[in-house]
Amino acid sequence: MEFMHSEEQLAFADAIDDIVTDLGGTQLARSWAAGDTAPGLALWAQFAELGLTGLRIAEADGGMGGSLADLAVVFERFGYHAVPGPYVESLALLPQLVSDADRAAIAGGAVATAAVAGTHPHLLDAHVAALQFSVTAGALATATAGEALESIASFRKLSRATAGADAADVDPDHVNRAIDEATLANAAMLIGAGERLLHEAVEYAKMREQFGKAIGEYQSLKHQLADVRIALSFARPLVWQAALALESGAATAGRDVSAAKVRAAAAAQLAARVSLQVHGAIGYTAEHDLSLWLTWVPALVGAWGTPAQHRARIADSILAPVGGAA
């Protein structure tokens, strides 16, 4: 029974923290939002050097051969730091779907992005992506970026996608599995975002004084922050379990991924609401870093299947079909 981070995973998480912090921390997302992608791409290059861009690519194919539990650890750190860029697409979704040559390119640090019919219809950060794809239930095609769309999150650059005529058939089960991996990465990122929102709120509550005492002494704030701690603590093991189930090809893996997404989204949303409430007006300003997560969380909640879609998927898995035996 080792249902916890391993020493190696903790060390890896620390390494990611150090790299992001060294390269500017939240400044990476701010520059990205302002149109200067150089710092963010420098981070990508460092991650490539570390081997991270080949995390889910077999060692024989030039990758790291990491597990999905490793992926969950990595994406939680991405969420904690609000790193900009199409990491979910490049590291989780596409390695399983693309050609050997493209997979090798991704492992080597090429930025890739994809539009997925239904739950992720727009291309994220196409302006920096050397490889762009359109994914449907049973096919993969190259894609070109069209009209730019503004995201609620300033450092998510979206554009409409047009699929090329080169669609190749892919086993729909294979596509679904890749989408589940992306959803898992997204859920882990939500946990990380929620942890950061909680951390910022707790630090602020200890320091900010009103009516002559730290606002963290007020029970009403304590209880809200405690609820965030509870929500995140119970969401994270669902993400780990989904990683293990998907890795082992368990029949319940899809349902487990959905459970992870539902709870990670709810916990991050709660963290965002409470963190803003604790910060007050300063948290509502664009100049405060909190705004990065406050706007990113709703984008992540909507991506890769809404909580309602995932709850329905679970309901369909555990309950008899609607309109079934009468």
Next chain:
Amino acid sequence: MTMKLEYTAEQLAFAAEARSWLEANVPKDRLPSMDTEAGFAAHREWEQQLSDGRWSVVSWPAEFGGRDVGLVEWVLFEEEYYRAGAPTRVAQNGISLLAPIIFGHGTPEQQQRWLPGLTDGSIIWAQAWSEPGAGSDLAAIRSTATRDDSRGGWVLNGQKIWSSRAVWADRGFGLFRSDPAAQRHHGLTYYTFPLDAPGITVRAIEQLDGGTGFAEIFFDDVFVPDADVLGGIGDGWRVAMSTAGNERGLSLRAPGRFLAAADNLVALANTSAAAGADISAATRERVAEAWIDAEAYRLFTWHTVSRALVGEEVGSEGSINKVFWSELDRDLHETALELRGAEAEVKTGDHGSWVDDYLFSVAGPIYAGTNEIQRNIIAERILGLPRGDRRKN
């Protein structure tokens, strides 16, 4: 890099042995409520039966009737226990709240005298902590213990309330103020006493659910010999806190009960649908939410077990557990009533109906330390927020 949620072959064999014993021994009909005289007796018999099979205290040392198994096996056993629909444990208070104290603070003589009776249901214990003026704020306890050197013991006076199982139980345990000059949680001592001792009056309190699960206990010059004091004189607070952490934490609430409840809820939804009920997508989603919560609780428990196994301190996190299980239990039973529709209010008289379980579930956020107290603990001990202006000692 590894992360595993797997059991060893020995652990799985242990779970299988428990399952087959439970299949053969769990009463086919649910026992009557333990809050009736007949039900209490029936539950006491079940404790004896469990003990005969050596399943009543699996994590205890073999010399006291246990199987000396670890945390993983204990959680697996609890899962099997609830999945089998086995009776609620009438000895639960004694086993989970008192026994750790007897192991940790009791003399060898006390261990020999009390532990065997805990394992086989021959001595059922009632906890007696709360007082009319001291519910969540246990340090406000006023009931007194006065030294009586001539008899070699103490004389108890005062009143306890919300004492679970006290109506039919054999013995009680709780805190009394042995040094009235000391402040708050200083000067408290931990005593045990027979509930039929001269000077004790037990008055049943009818509960929201119609049962008499708890009672008031009045103490009028009740003599307790020194041999029945647990831990040192004036050391009662520290002794009691080691129990409170236990009640809020792992030991009382293994995931088995909630996994079984979630299974039953899913079955209820499917039965209702099969009977022609038109179940909305929103209700189906609520069932899914309940299922997720039970699963989340199971997984968080395994995470906690994993940390405990490598020696990490997981004390205050019991408060995270407590808030979560109590609210998931209540939400799950609200969903069950929603599924039952207009039938939900009908009391069928069957012990263990959805109505009964719902009424039990709504007490969760109140007992074992209210959820407000738990949230303060989480905020202060886990998040590190300042303690604020509550009374200081």
